[in-house]
Amino acid sequence: MVRGLLCVALLFITVTARAETWPDTDWVKGPPLSGSAVEALETYAFPARDDATRQGIRTDALLVIRDGQVIYERYAAPTTASTPHLTWSISKSLMATVLGVAYGDNRFKLSDPVARFYPPMKQHPTVTMADLLHWASGLDWQEDYEYAPLKSSVVAMLYTRGRSDMAEFAANSDSFSAPGQAFRYSSGDSNLLSAALKGMLGHKAYMSYPWDVLFQPLGIRNATWETDADETFVASSYAYLTARDLARVGLLMARDGRWHQQQLLPKEWVAFNRQPFAHYNTGQDEAVPGGHWWLNQGTPKPWPDAPADTFAALGHWGQALFIMPAEHVVIVRYGDDRDGTYRHNELLKRVLAAVQP
Amino acid sequence: MIRRRPFTSLFLLLLLALLGWGWHERVNLQAFPDIIAAYTAKEYCSCRYVANNPAQYCLGYVKQYVPTSAFRDNPQRSEVTATGLGRTHTARWLGERQGCRLTP
Numbered sequence: 143m144v145r146g147l148l149c150v151a152l153l154f155i156t157v158t159a160r161a162e163t164w165p166d167t168d169w170v171k172g173p174p175l176s177g178s179a180v181e182a183l184e185t186y187a188f189p190a191r192d193d194a195t196r197q198g199i200r201t202d203a204l205l206v207i208r209d210g211q212v213i214y215e216r217y218a219a220p221t222t223a224s225t226p227h228l229t230w231s232i233s234k235s236l237m238a239t240v241l242g243v244a245y246g247d248n249r250f251k252l253s254d255p256v257a258r259f260y261p262p263m264k265q266h267p268t269v270t271m272a273d274l275l276h277w278a279s280g281l282d283w284q285e286d287y288e289y290a291p292l293k294s295s296v297v298a299m300l301y302t303r304g305r306s307d308m309a310e311f312a313a314n315s316d317s318f319s320a321p322g323q324a325f326r327y328s329s330g331d332s333n334l335l336s337a338a339l340k341g342m343l344g345h346k347a348y349m350s351y352p353w354d355v356l357f358q359p360l361g362i363r364n365a366t367w368e369t370d371a372d373e374t375f376v377a378s379s380y381a382y383l384t385a386r387d388l389a390r391v392g393l394l395m396a397r398d399g400r401w402h403q404q405q406l407l408p409k410e411w412v413a414f415n416r417q418p419f420a421h422y423n424t425g426q427d428e429a430v431p432g433g434h435w436w437l438n439q440g441t442p443k444p445w446p447d448a449p450a451d452t453f454a455a456l457g458h459w460g461q462a463l464f465i466m467p468a469e470h471v472v473i474v475r476y477g478d479d480r481d482g483t484y485r486h487n488e489l490l491k492r493v494l495a496a497v498q499p
Numbered sequence: 500m501i502r503r504r505p506f507t508s509l510f511l512l513l514l515l516a517l518l519g520w521g522w523h524e525r526v527n528l529q530a531f532p533d534i535i536a537a538y539t540a541k542e543y544c545s546c547r548y549v550a551n552n553p554a555q556y557c558l559g560y561v562k563q564y565v566p567t568s569a570f571r572d573n574p575q576r577s578e579v580t581a582t583g584l585g586r587t588h589t590a591r592w593l594g595e596r597q598g599c600r601l602t603p
Contacts, residue, residue, distance in 0.1 A: 300538075
């Protein structure tokens with residue numbers, strides 16, 4: 143009888159374990175997408191490319207995962223499956239994911255003032271960790287890149303006045319609003335999160351923390367995360383991952399922060415990531431901010447052709463990681479779009495058409 | 500004065516406004532010429548030594564409307580130096596995890 147029960151239990155475990163595919167050293171290849179919908183996708187994502195004029199849609203990598211298996215993968219030279227591609231602002235959501243592990247380890251609460259972990263923020267003593275994660279610090283920040291380089295806070299932070307200590311540069315900003323009351327997308331907020339994490343861990347543990355708690359557990363072997371001269375990770379901009387490795391983070395998020403049997407991120411953390419910021423006004427940005435991730439919520443939806451539960455990490459020049467939990471789909475799109483022709487919604491529409499049987 | 504020399508007056512007024520704006524933006528204006536050299540050195544370094552893309556591709560990748568007047572990639576030291584608008588900046592590859600950084 144006992145042996146019989148044991149057998150049933152074992153069978154149950156085996157069956158449930160079978161139902162889920164996880165990448166090991168490499169991704170498992172599923173049945174590849176084919177048909178006219180794939181041609182329509184490729185016509186959109188991979189038109190003939192001109193590196194001299196840099197015009198039009200310039201996809202460097204497109205990877206589609208369903209149920210933990212690769213069902214579509216294509217690269218445009220010189221990017222390959224082994225290229226650690228610049229993710230730009232996808233880095234912000236990666237920092238949020240690293241912070242999720244620290245959160246699960248009770249290293250901070252969302253209501254904690256940032257100044258507790260990063261003393262230069264004593265200039266803005268009431269800004270909390272949650273405010274930074276919502277891009278709602280109230281700090282007066284200008285996020286333009288190419289179009290207003292003189293006034294751009296982000297250009298000054300990355301390349302000129304702020305580059306030796308980016309978090310301090312952000313902390314020295316004036317405020318334009320009370321913390322937590324208004325959304326303003328800010329790379330400064332993201333780098334303040336990075337500096338706060340350093341304050342929680344100490345310099346030595348911090349320097350290997352993203353690898354120790356996130357990259358290695360997920361089997362990511364080639365990650366680069368550049369730092370400023372103060373050795374703070376440039377959480378706003380400078381993480382580099384292969385498309386296949388970024389998809390591992392996508393799969394972690396699609397499965398609510400769980401990797402195999404291990405709950406790497408608390409479920410409540412992922413729920414916070416996916417909860418829209420209450421004081422966001424429609425149209426302020428290209429998608430709805432959650433806790434340092436982007437959501438497809440509200441009316442109209444930012445990407446009308448994608449399901450409402452879609453969420454994403456997005457970066458400059460067309461970088462994107464999309465997660466569609468109900469569809470069990472993860473999409474990585476790397477690009478080098480120098481003009482405005484590329485549209486996330488159009489890509490998602492065509493991927494979904496190709497994925498749906 | 501204004502009625503007798505309308506153009507001179509307008510010119511002086513504009514000059515005054517420009518000087519006022521220049522003073523107001525003095526910190527930004529002083530840093531501005533550094534952008535192109537710093538951007539080129541840093542992003543070329545990462546394109547070449549972090550993403551391991553070919554040198555020729557990386558030169559195209561970092562190209563901006565404002566040209567650089569000098570550029571040197573030293574593969575032995577994984578060090579990239581660029582000059583533009585009279586300013587020179589250098590970025591160096593530090594290692595697998597830390598990638599490239601502008602030198603102070």
